[in-house]
Amino acid sequence: HTDSTNMRLRLPLLCIILEVILIILFGTLVEYNDDTHAKLWNENRTDSATRNDHENEFYYRYPSFQDVHVMIFVGFGFLMTFLQRYGFSSVGFNFLIAAFSLQWATLMQGFFHGLHHGKIHVGVTSMINADFCTGSVLISFGAVLGKTSPVQLLVMAIFEVTLFAVNEFILLSILGVNDAGGSMTIHTFGAYFGLMVTRVLYRPNLDKSKHRNSSVYHSDLFAMIGTIYLWMFWPSFNSAITNYGDPQHRTAMNTYYSLAACTLATFAFSALVNPEGKLDMVHIQNAALAGGVAVGTAGEMMLTAFGSMIVGFLAGTISVLGYKYLTPVLESKLKIQDTCGIHNLHGMPGVLGAVVGAVTAALASPDVYGHGVFADVETGKWNPQSRGGFQAISLAVTLGMALFGGLITGFILKLPIYGAPPDTHCFEDGLYWEVPGEEEGHQELYEVATPNEVEKLSS
Amino acid sequence: HTDSTNMRLRLPLLCIILEVILIILFGTLVEYNDDTHAKLWNENRTDSATRNDHENEFYYRYPSFQDVHVMIFVGFGFLMTFLQRYGFSSVGFNFLIAAFSLQWATLMQGFFHGLHHGKIHVGVTSMINADFCTGSVLISFGAVLGKTSPVQLLVMAIFEVTLFAVNEFILLSILGVNDAGGSMTIHTFGAYFGLMVTRVLYRPNLDKSKHRNSSVYHSDLFAMIGTIYLWMFWPSFNSAITNYGDPQHRTAMNTYYSLAACTLATFAFSALVNPEGKLDMVHIQNAALAGGVAVGTAGEMMLTAFGSMIVGFLAGTISVLGYKYLTPVLESKLKIQDTCGIHNLHGMPGVLGAVVGAVTAALASPDVYGHGVFADVETGKWNPQSRGGFQAISLAVTLGMALFGGLITGFILKLPIYGAPPDTHCFEDGLYWEVPGEEEGHQELYEVATPNEVEKLSS
Amino acid sequence: HTDSTNMRLRLPLLCIILEVILIILFGTLVEYNDDTHAKLWNENRTDSATRNDHENEFYYRYPSFQDVHVMIFVGFGFLMTFLQRYGFSSVGFNFLIAAFSLQWATLMQGFFHGLHHGKIHVGVTSMINADFCTGSVLISFGAVLGKTSPVQLLVMAIFEVTLFAVNEFILLSILGVNDAGGSMTIHTFGAYFGLMVTRVLYRPNLDKSKHRNSSVYHSDLFAMIGTIYLWMFWPSFNSAITNYGDPQHRTAMNTYYSLAACTLATFAFSALVNPEGKLDMVHIQNAALAGGVAVGTAGEMMLTAFGSMIVGFLAGTISVLGYKYLTPVLESKLKIQDTCGIHNLHGMPGVLGAVVGAVTAALASPDVYGHGVFADVETGKWNPQSRGGFQAISLAVTLGMALFGGLITGFILKLPIYGAPPDTHCFEDGLYWEVPGEEEGHQELYEVATPNEVEKLSS
Structure with missing residues (x-):
């Protein structure tokens, strides 16, 4: 398999072709926005009447950007290091495709979100949005983890970022729905796209690599680094691009309470579904x-701490039950080999989040919101029920885009030209990485018995 | 022991009962505060005269919250992964009890810190305070680490959070003392509470698990992740809820210099107390x-960089000496089995911090402070000496509450209904977790000799 | 070797002598700045006309400080844990020398950057600058990693911080150049200083420790923690002390795009230079x-995303090629043993960054900048060409200072009084640390075959 x-x-x-294309496109299409461009900023500064207090305040949004950035590179990267022999690829390929995706996403989102005289304007918000789009690619990566080449x-x-931008444009700009934390645009889209890709790439003989498709003690601890960073910074993720003022506070707080309740549900059901009552790291x-x-859509709404905790508790429950009972069925019946179980972490909770968002929007009233998120409630232009309806339609659109896009992309990825790993060498870093410990020098240190020696021992 | x-x-x-109770209480008692509630925020916004510039600025305090949050979940969680076979439990139980405690603390602190028409108002500050309270539970966790079930x-x-809120109310609201970084409320309280609990839970036969009560090479590196994150973000911890303006700057800076000096003292005395001059990871x-x-109380005062460095140097010194000479005595004479040595990290330095705070408060003068932390100095209502006295009284109250609370809680935890580990299986993840490497598949990979094989080899 | x-x-x-000296110097020389001092702040506050909006806003610059702080302690610390048996020393000595250097740097930089009535004023900016200076010491540490005692x-x-402050003073205050992200002051200086030190400390028999001068599987994953944190927070590093407004946005954004492009170049050339196309973790x-x-100097200028990506792509390319082809030559021909390859990460990219900065400065025009970074462009006092010239002169000064300082320091470090490791025990924690796993208890757990047993097996 070495050649192939x-x-x-x-x-x-x-890599080089993509980066050269990116550089050319950035050179021709991308400009600093008004807060970032030296001349534009200085010209606008004099016209202070047109600027809010917090405009061009670097520390407005930038701390959110950094938290999201940590989730993308450390959170997703280390979450996937749970496999015993796939840590280099998990962190490394996560790094590679994220670095590519955020550049490509800047172009695609800039194109759809509105050009300025034919130019894409970049700033802190575009950096956050590019990271969001990258997140959905990394979710899909979780489904095919260990079974795909970096190519x-x-x-x-390339395909997922493009379709993400289209779907996001339809939802946010055409349908005008709320989805600041991306229950639909990021999680539902990324999950069902990835599940469809892995379905198309189905490997009937994957059990030849079964012995590597599990964790070891320290790989589970590395994965917990990813988990904890994602958990801690999720309030920043959901609130990163919500409006200034009360929505940003509310989103962070709702997410915080939802996650806390979710954690207790997770521990409860993890012990409950195990015959010996033992907790499962997965x-x-x-x-x-x-x-x-699950609060990615409704987080900015008046969900209340109470509502958030109920949603979080439900999300943790269905997620554990999904890992225990649904994932094996998806694999055996539907031929969906979902390495990280993204259906349980992003798929079902994403759909739950979309439904919660639709219901919360439909129940909005001026008594609760005043001039808040649903300012148009009071103008009479929209009524909450139709708002709720558009939220629901958005879920359907997202599912359709994700499944269709994943199908096409899956078939493209099936071409035998990308150097995909053979069934016998999935979940194995050694295929694409120089792995230490194979070299002589190390033997002396860890003194681990080689396969031959173990054979000798066993005989 | 499997059944028990x-x-x-x-x-x-x-978990389910607790979360259901929490959800019901949050539903009946908790409301968004004015910055977070859509209607209240919009109504208040028009009345701009009553609001300061930085009000409802999300990035005011929220970055501090995130830093504190990292300390609670990554800092404490990974700090305790030093044990060779207790990493899952260290990070995992830390995660579980923190997720519970922050919810329960929101209620308890909200109740004591003042209800608004019978409701608890939550916002970024309540999130920070809840994390602070959680920190004290995690400190106590360090004393009983490896010897307790998650139940x-x-x-x-449950008990510690409640008593923490009572003690905090007495100190901050009744006695009116300063303790922004929690030398007393968090560290002294958490430490002596935990030490009393572990005293009551004394296990005479704990040496049956002695071989697991130590680190391995990589577990020590995981623990350093926790250490370094705690160290880096401690300036944010101590300054998170100090007043706007100069106190917040001062607290961060004093903590920064104290920690730097402490680090040099730690390396110095660690090498000095070892016969071969070798440094000890502990x-x-x-x-x-x-x-x-040790600067948790005085950090916001005019301690100066000079004073902070002296305090830090002293704290590092007594902490190393405590690990080397006091911990063994506490175990053999006082029957206090303190797994993480919280007496050395939180107990003695916490008391030192309280004393430094009392002295610094007693020495305050308008020449130095102007209208600063001790604004009441100038009103004549208080004089610094009585301020210092109240600080000292607070230390005594905290010690009393902690020891009494730990005693009661210890006896409650001694009931044989919680599934505590037997003496032979302390410091062992396998009791409560599905641990990888016990399954067949892994043998093939790491090719580590099994006990039987090693026996064979030795013969 | 135990005695030596x-x-x-x-x-x-x-450690104790240094800390006592630091405490005395801080006591006599250091004062809180106006934002941090209780009385000064309160006095100035009334005179609001003299203060900008964002003055004494704690969350102005402090989030940047925390990001830089993470890079110094987690980033550099864990980046160097790649060696199989030097993780304790990598993180631990990084911790020690950083804690010392930031105190010493506060004094040295404060002295050169201007005293206030004979006093050094400290605040958030001085904390960031001290961390920057510390960074350059840690870069040099990378060159001598594994071959030096903590003493x-x-x-x-001590020497490097002092010379750093002198060089920084010459560049920023005398020559008046731009170098906000420190391509010259931090990276070029730290790299060539360290390379000269390691040249002077050349060990002809270092191959006696060759078998430990490499990584193992998990040590490479620990190192990736360092890498990813450095990568994520680099936009904060370069922008931490740039001017308020557009330059800070621009710097963060240029760094973000440069790093993304650099990552694709790195993966591309890492695979290309390997006969089997395998990626190399190094x-x-x-x-x-x-x-x-490489964008540490030009990042705050109007480099554009396009320019940043080209620079990043070039930097990644020369860095990989340097690791592959230049490092072995430096060692064999020039006797420069560069453990971490700092010449490839900091040396060449630092020089590239200085050149890019000089060129970008020379090309500056009022059409592009308005009243921006090059405000003096409009006063006519400077023209961009001379600006570019001074940038280039600064690079030469930095190289001279670094090489000369490294030479002197190297000879001082060569004295046989510091307890340096013998050639046979380089890259080995056991020399300076109590290393677990050597104790009895652990054998039972990991059941790793001992050297004797492996010998038996091999026979």
Whole structure:
């Protein structure tokens, strides 16, 4: 398999071509926005009447950007290091496809979100949005983890980022719905896109790599680094691009309470579904985060701490039950091999979040909101029920886009040109990485018995 | 022991009952504060005369909240992963009891800190305060680490959070003392509460698990993740809820210098107390943090960088000496089995911090403070000496509350209904967690010799 | 070697003497700045006409400080844990010398940056600057990693911090150049200083420790924690002390795009230079960061996203090629043993950054900047070409200072009094640390075959 998976030409060629294209497109299309451009900022500064107090305040939104950035690179990256021999690829490929996706997303989102005289304006908000889009690619990565080459992942990112931008444009700009934390645009889209891709890439003989498709003690601890960072910064994630003022406070707080309740549900059901009452790291690492996903739409609304905790508790519960009872069925019956169980962490909780968002929107009233999120409630232009309806339609659109996009992308990824790993060498870093410990020097240190020696011992 | 420690019913029942109670109480008692509530915020916004510039600025305090949040979940969680076979429990139970405690603390603190028409108002500050209270539970967790079931820990958290809120109310609201970084309310309270609990839970036969009560190479590195995050963000911790303006700057800076000096003292004394001059990871992981504890009260005062460095140096010194000489005595003479040595990291430095705070308060003068922290100095209502006296009284109250509360809680935790680990299986994840590497698949990978094989080899 | 490397007296003596000197100097020379001092702040507050809106806003710059702080302690600390048996020293000595350096740097920089009535004023900005200076010491640490005792490292820090402050003063105050992210002051200086030190400390028989001078699987994952944190927070690093307004936005954004492009170049060339097309963790861990180094000078200028991506792509490319082709030559021909390859991560990209900065400055025009970074462009006092010239002169000054300072410091470190490790025990924690796993208790757990047993097996 060494030749067929050799990345020496494929990966450099693709990376360099993509980056050159990106550089050319950035050179021709991208400009600093008014807060970032030296001349524009100085010109506008004199016209202070047109600027709010917090405009061009670097520390407005930038701390949110950094928290989101940590979730994308440390959170997602380390969450996937749970596999015993796939840590380099988990963190490394996460790094690679995120670095590509955020550039490509800047272009795609800039194109759809409105050009300024033919130019894309970039600033702190575009950086956050690009990270959001990248997040959805990393969710899909979770489904195909261990079964794809880095070239395949980059190709997947090209298509997924593009479709993400289209779907986001339809939801936010055409349908005008709320989805600041991305229950629909990020989680539902990323999950069902990835599930469809892994369905198309179904490997009937994947059990040949079964022994590597599990964790070891320290790999589970590395994964907990990812989990905890995602959990802690999720309030920042959901609130990063909500409006200035009360919505940003509310979103952070709702997410915080939802996650806390979700964590207790996760521990409860993880012990309950185990015959010996033992906790399962897979649940703790993943299901405890479902509460953040499930308030991604309604978080900015007047969900209240009470409502958030109920949603979080439900999300943790369905997520654990999904890992225990649904994932095996999806694999055996529907041929969906979902390495990280993204259906349980992002899929079902994302759909739950979309439904909660639709219901909360439909129940909005001026008594509760005043001039808040649903300012148009009072103008009479929209009524909450139709708002709720558009939220529900958005879920359907997202599911359709994700499944259709995943189907097409899956077939493109199936072409035998990307150096995908053979069934016998899935979940194995050694295929694409120089792995230490294979070299001589190390033997002396860890003194681990080699396969031959173990054989000798066993005989 | 499998039956007696089986968590299948105990843990889910307790988690679900607690979360349901929390949800009901939040539903009946908790409301968004004015910055977070859509209608209230919009109504108040028009009345701008009553609001300061920085009100409802999300990025006021929220970055501090995130830093504190990292300390609670990554800092405390990973600090305790130093044990060779207790990493899952350290991070996992830390996660569970923190997620519970922050919800329960919101209610308890909200109740004591003042209701608004019978309602508890939540906002960014209440989130920080809840994390602070959670910190004190996690300190106590350090004393009983490895010797308690998750059910015991949740029960401990119920009582400790409640008593924390009472003690905090007495100190801050009745006695009116300063303790922004919690030398007394968080560290002294958490430490002596935990030490009393572990005293009551004394296990004469704990040496049956002695071989697991130590670190391995990589577990010490995981613990350093916790140490370094605590160290870096301690300036944010101590300054998170100090007043706007100069006190917040001063607190961060004093903590920064105290910790830097403490680190040099820690390395110095760690090498000095070792016959071969070798550094001990236990000291570096813990004692280097004592400087943050010891300026928890005086940090917001005009302690100066000079004073902070002296305090930090002293704190590091007594902490290392405590680990080396006092901890063994506490265990052999006083029957206090303190797994993490919280007496050295939080107990003694906390008391030192309280004393430094009392002295610094007593020495306050208008020449130095102007209208600063001790604004009442000028009104003549208080004089610094009585201020200092009240600070000292607060230390005594805290010690009393902690020891009494720990005593009661310890006896409650001694009931044989919580599935506590037997003496032979302390410091062992396998009791409460599905631990990988016990399953077949992994053998093939790491090729580590099994006990039987090692026996064969040795013969 | 136990005696010659025994730290029992050397390390405590040096640490205590240094800290006592620091405390005395801080006591006599250091004062809180106006934002931090209770009385000064309150007096100034009334005179509001003289203060800008964002003055004494704690959350102005403090979030940048925390991000930089994470890079210094977690970023640099964990980046160097890649060695299989040097993790304690990497994180631990990083911790020690950083804690010392930031105190010493506060004094040195305060002295050179201007005294206030004979006093050094400290505040959030001085904390950031001290961390910056510390960063350059940690870069040099990378060159001598594994081959020096902690006493040597502290002595190196004393000299390097001092010279850093002198060089920084010449560049920023005398030559008046721009170098907000420190391509010259931090990276070029730290790299060539460290390379010269390691040249002077050349060990002809270092291959006796060759088997430990490499990574193992989990040590590479720990190192990735460092890499990813450095990568994520580099936009904060470069923008931490740039001017309020547009430059801070621009710097963060340029750094973000440069790093993204650099990452793709790194993956591309890492695969390309490997015969089997396999990625090398050394490249990913280091070269992917070169893009942050290379925009350290020009980041605040109107480099544009387009320009930043080109610079980042170039930096990643030369860094990977440096690791592959130049480092072995430096070692064999020039006798420069550069453990972490700082020449590839900080040296060459730092010089590239200085050149890019000089060119970008020389090309500045009022059409592009308005009243921006190059405000003096409009006064006519300077023209961009001379600006560019001064930037180039600064690079030469920095290289001279670094090489000369490293030479002197190297010879001082060569004295046989510091307990340096023998050639046979480089890259080994056991020399200076109590290392677990050597004790009896652990054998039982991990059941790793001992050297004797492996010998038996092999026969």
